[in-house]
Amino acid sequence: MTTPGTVPAAPVPEGVTPALDVRNIVKRFGGVTALNHVSMTVLPGEVTALVGDNGAGKSTLVRCLSGVHQPDEGEILVDGKLQTFHDPSASRHAGIETVFQELALSDNLDVASNMFLGRELTHGPTRLFRLRHKEMETEAQTVLARYGIRMPSVRSTVRELSGGQRQGVAIARAVGWGSRIVLMDEPTAALGVRETGRILDIVRGLAERGLAVLLISHNMEQVHSVSDAVWILRGGNMVAGMRTADTTTSEIVHYITTGQGLT
Ligand SMILES: Nc1ncnc2c1ncn2[C@@H]1O[C@H](COP(=O)(O)OP(=O)(O)O)[C@@H](O)[C@H]1O
Ligand SMILES: [Mg+2]
Structure with missing residues (x-):
């Protein structure tokens, strides 16, 4: 011990x-x-x-x-x-935000949607559902730019991304909310x-x-x-x-x- x-x-x-x-x-x-x-x-x-x-x-x-x-x-x-x-x-x-080994991204959804995924836990379902997709895209772009995380597009489906880009989405999701x-x-x-x-x-x-x-x-x-x-x-x-x-x-x-x- x-x-x-x-x-x-x-x-x-x-x-x-x-x-x-x-x-x-x-x-x-x-x-x-x-x-x-x-x-x-x-x-x-x-x-x-x-x-x-x-x-x-x-x-x-x-x-x-x-x-x-x-x-x-x-x-x-x-x-x-x-x-x-x-x-x-x-x-x-x-x-505290965590990027786990298994990234827990939704392959079928695009980058912006993934960055908002699970946010209802901390920010309430109403906030999420009120956000239209266009606003989510704009906010996602802002976060990606702030941290220098490069993506083909916030509309890219996560399944199409490379391993590094997927990691980037997971990091952006973790840091994009003031943690x-x-x-x-x-x-x-x-x-x-x-x-x-x-x-x-x-x-x-x-x-x-x-x-x-x-x-x-x-x-x-x-x-x-x-x-x-x-x-x-x-x-x-x-x-x-x-x-x-x-x-x-x-x-x-x-x-x-x-x-x-x-x-
Ligand atoms: N959920 C669990 N149930 C039983 N044993 C576990 C569990 N999680 C981890 N362990 C055990 O705890 C020890 C530390 O594991 P872990 O934290 O995964 O190590 P590391 O991430 O450094 O490789 C290991 O002996 C592992 O088998
Ligand atoms: Mg481990």
Whole structure:
């Protein structure tokens, strides 16, 4: 078990309130402890990477933050305020949006419709139904332009889009509604080099606009180039959190595989 304070943790600068402050989260599935007293901070205006091997607990932590799972123990603070998420809409209400591994897009609908999909949960069905499609298209275009997300057209059917463009739609849907915290579970896992580069540019752009981004990734070079801080899970334990500038790709890999830093 990890005792708080015994592992390196990325410092929070004085006067900065973390967008997300996770304290001692425990999540068990039957006999499996997926998260064992896990703590982590995510600062506003930064990309925070969350890394670890398969089964380390990354997706479970994201699901606790997005209200899909309820932790057995521990606390989640959003902008310094203690929150309990009984369901995903509670997490959204607190300003957290999640781009899940399985993007949950509707293949038969166009880009604009997908960006409005599911909004009735947080904004009420009447608002959605009152919006005519033309207005949805205009608003969708505005959001895409704001974050530099390129699409053939907001009228393109999502089925016709490339993997990177589909990821772009999912990100636009997540950030287009004033959320301040975005969680992304392996957004580039299925993408080629060029599309990966585009998505990473978008991710950096979100942070530059002041959002707090939590990025799960398997790609250490990607983590090193895009993140401001990196947190490392191993077998359900948070083994380190560091400023990216203070570490190296090989040290991160060493933490992932052994739980220890380089000496
Ligand atoms: N819904 C679930 N039911 C049972 N066990 C689960 C469930 N979700 C995750 N686990 C287990 O929790 C551990 C962490 O899984 P996960 O969070 O998916 O890891 P990662 O995303 O880092 O690959 C694994 O041992 C996994 O089998
Ligand atoms: Mg996962």
